[in-house]
Amino acid sequence: MTSTSNPRDLRAELETLTTEAFRPELAEIDQLPTLDIARLMNGEDAAVPTAVAQRLPEIAAAIDAIAERMGQGGRLVYAGAGTAGRLGVLDASECPPTFNTDPGQVVGLIAGGPEAMVTSVEGAEDSAALARADLDALRLTPADTVVGISASGRTPYAIGAVEHARAQGALTVGLSCNPDSALAAAAEHGIEIVVGPELLTGSTRLKAGTAQKLVLNMLSTITMIRLGKTYGNLMVDVRASNDKLRARSRRIVALATGAADADIERALTEAGGEVKTAILVLLAEVDGPTATGLLSEADGHLRAALRTAGG
Numbered sequence: 001m002t003s004t005s006n007p008r009d010l011r012a013e014l015e016t017l018t019t020e021a022f023r024p025e026l027a028e029i030d031q032l033p034t035l036d037i038a039r040l041m042n043g044e045d046a047a048v049p050t051a052v053a054q055r056l057p058e059i060a061a062a063i064d065a066i067a068e069r070m071g072q073g074g075r076l077v078y079a080g081a082g083t084a085g086r087l088g089v090l091d092a093s094e095c096p097p098t099f100n101t102d103p104g105q106v107v108g109l110i111a112g113g114p115e116a117m118v119t120s121v122e123g124a125e126d127s128a129a130l131a132r133a134d135l136d137a138l139r140l141t142p143a144d145t146v147v148g149i150s151a152s153g154r155t156p157y158a159i160g161a162v163e164h165a166r167a168q169g170a171l172t173v174g175l176s177c178n179p180d181s182a183l184a185a186a187a188e189h190g191i192e193i194v195v196g197p198e199l200l201t202g203s204t205r206l207k208a209g210t211a212q213k214l215v216l217n218m219l220s221t222i223t224m225i226r227l228g229k230t231y232g233n234l235m236v237d238v239r240a241s242n243d244k245l246r247a248r249s250r251r252i253v254a255l256a257t258g259a260a261d262a263d264i265e266r267a268l269t270e271a272g273g274e275v276k277t278a279i280l281v282l283l284a285e286v287d288g289p290t291a292t293g294l295l296s297e298a299d300g301h302l303r304a305a306l307r308t309a310g311g
Contacts, residue, residue, distance in 0.1 A: 018178050019151050019204050021197035029199070041206075044199050048210045051195045059218055062173045062189040066145045066219065067226035069171050070105075071299070074143030076223065077107045079134070079161035081125030083205040084149035084175075084212060085110030086117055091216040097245065099229040100237040106220060109134045111157040128160025135164050142169035147219065149212055150174075151204035153181020153192070162186045175215055177208040191215060228301035231256055236276040236302060249275045257282040276302050284309035 029037060052059075066076060078088025089108030095101045111130060112121025124130060135146065146165035148158035153176030163186050166172045174187030177195055184190025193215060195207040224230065229237045234256055240246040253264045256279045263282060270288030271277035280291040283306060291305075298304035 017152055017154070018194060018196060019198065019208055020202045022201050023197050023199075026199065041199055044207055045210060048193075048195055048207055048214065051193050052211055052214050055191055055193055055215075058189065058191050059215060060222075062191060063219060063222045063226070065171055065189060066173070067223045069143050069145050070223060070227060072143045074141065074145060074171075075105055075107060075138070076220065077109060077135070077138065077140075077144060077146045077165075078149060078216070079109040079131060079146055079158055080149035081111035081116075081155050081157045082120075083209050084151060084155070084158065087209065087212050087216055088147070088149050089117060091213075091220050095220055095224070097239050097241060098235060098237075099224045100239045101224075101229075107138065109161070111155075125155050125157045128156045128163070131157045131160035132164040135161060135168075140165060140168045140170050145171040145173065147173040147175060147216075148183050148187060149216075150181075150183050151177045151208035151212065153178045153183040155183070159183050159186050173219075175212060177204065177211055228299065228304070231276070231279065231302045236279060237300075238275055240273055240275070249273070253278050253282070276300070280305055280309070 029040070070076060078092055080088050085108070089110050092106045092108035095106040096103055110116045111127065112124030115121055116124060144165070146161055148162035150158040159182055162172045162174055162183065166186070166188065172187040173189040173191065174181070174183035175191045176183045177193050179192055179194050181192055184192050193211040195211050198204060198206045198208065200206065234252050236252060236256070238245060238249060238252065240249040249268070250264055252275050253259065253268065259267070259282050264278070267278040267281040270281055271291065272288065277288065277291045277295060280286065280294060280302060281288060284291065284294070286294070286309060294305040294309055295302070298308060
């Protein structure tokens with residue numbers, strides 16, 4: 001992977017990117033009434049799901065490959081800089097409370113480390129070596145997946161992460177918002193969501209950021225569905241770590257089973273608070289330890305455990 005370090009060359013490179021294109025028709029946007037600017041932004045955002053829809057086959061193929069690796073004990077690792085890195089960290093941080101994943105199962109790496117979540121870290125995004133060091137600290141295995149995220153598709157940190165991961169035998173995905181990107185080319189699964197020039201020239205936290213968030217939602221959520229972390233559209237692996245989530249846990253058990261409140265409380269107690277186990281206790285009419293064993297044999301898939309319990 002080559003990096004453009006000369007300022008003049010870099011400027012020329014940026015001018016070729018769709019995400020950096022200047023839109024002369026918006027040159028007077030700062031003179032418009034606030035409501036008109038809001039309407040413009042809303043119209044721009046409305047085009048993002050359509051751009052994502054055009055890449056659903058590529059997204060689905062990546063998800064199936066990720067789920068296969070994670071089913072073998074692998075991890076999902078996001079790597080990006082700036083907005084892209086923050087979006088990866090956000091998606092990773094939401095997996096433990098939503099799907100009861102181990103904190104190390106879905107990991108977000110941002111160029112420059114945790115400090116870069118709130119402060120720009122000078123030069124971090126330009127370092128492929130930094131990406132290699134961050135991945136080496138995780139001790140990658142061939143069961144892992146690394147998703148490089150970069151709106152431009154040229155960020156050295158994201159490309160470096162994908163290239164290094166691929167050399168280690170890990171699965172690689174490159175998520176970009178420009179066509180024919182170096183990032184997509186470096187990965188086994190290239191996903192390019194081309195949303196066009198931004199309302200503010202080069203501000204890729206806007207449409208590009210929205211597109212990346214939508215795709216990351218799909219990658220993690222559908223992978224977790226494939227791994228049996230849901231029952232229908234219920235989050236049966238939710239971690240009840242606060243009052244709201246404890247109330248949600250009881251509601252999920254009620255929706256899945258139709259049981260009375262007293263029975264739900266009894267099942268949750270037998271299940272040690274585990275929603276999926278409590279549902280199995282009620283639907284299969286077994287005790288907590290038996291439900292736990294059935295789920296273990298079924299690799300955590302509630303439907304499979306129910307089939308086994310039903311004979």
